[in-house]
Amino acid sequence: MLTCVIQYQIDPTKRAAFAEYGARWATAIPRCGADLVGYFAPHEGSSTLAYGIYHVKSLGEYEAYRARLAQDPLGQENYQFAQSEKFILKEDRTWLTCVSHKTRTPA
Numbered sequence: 383m384l385t386c387v388i389q390y391q392i393d394p395t396k397r398a399a400f401a402e403y404g405a406r407w408a409t410a411i412p413r414c415g416a417d418l419v420g421y422f423a424p425h426e427g428s429s430t431l432a433y434g435i436y437h438v439k440s441l442g443e444y445e446a447y448r449a450r451l452a453q454d455p456l457g458q459e460n461y462q463f464a465q466s467e468k469f470i471l472k473e474d475r476t477w478l479t480c481v482s483h484k485t486r487t488p489a
Contacts, residue, residue, distance in 0.1 A: 385419075385478045386444070387435050394429040396469035403464055404434065410457045411436055414450040415443065430471075441477075 392400045404421025411418040419435035438444045451457040464470050 383437050383439060385435065385437050387433060387476045387478060389474045390432040390470055391430050391472035392432050393469050393471060396467060397423055399467045399469040400432055403460060406456060406460045410451060410454050410460065414454055415447040
């Protein structure tokens with residue numbers, strides 16, 4: 383299992399638009415094949431950093447998921463929403479693998 387962490391730099395005056403964007407993904411992302419952990423908007427501290435986190439089984443599954451998401455009507459609508467409202471200033475993806483939940487061999 384791989385975890386994709388998307389770090390967004392957002393316009394701090396458009397946090398409500400980012401929150402709407404994140405809420406919309408709650409339907410489209412699972413429908414297209416990824417396990418959505420959630421979208422996280424600023425609450426305290428930085429007012430410009432936000433995150434989207436989801437799991438996929440492999441990079442191959444990710445490619446198939448992205449293709450389905452690009453064809454999904456809600457996905458297309460949400461991409462257009464982000465483009466028109468311009469609340470995302472920068473977006474970076476990091477791929478992680480969980481190392482804390484693996485079975486450990488007794489010493």
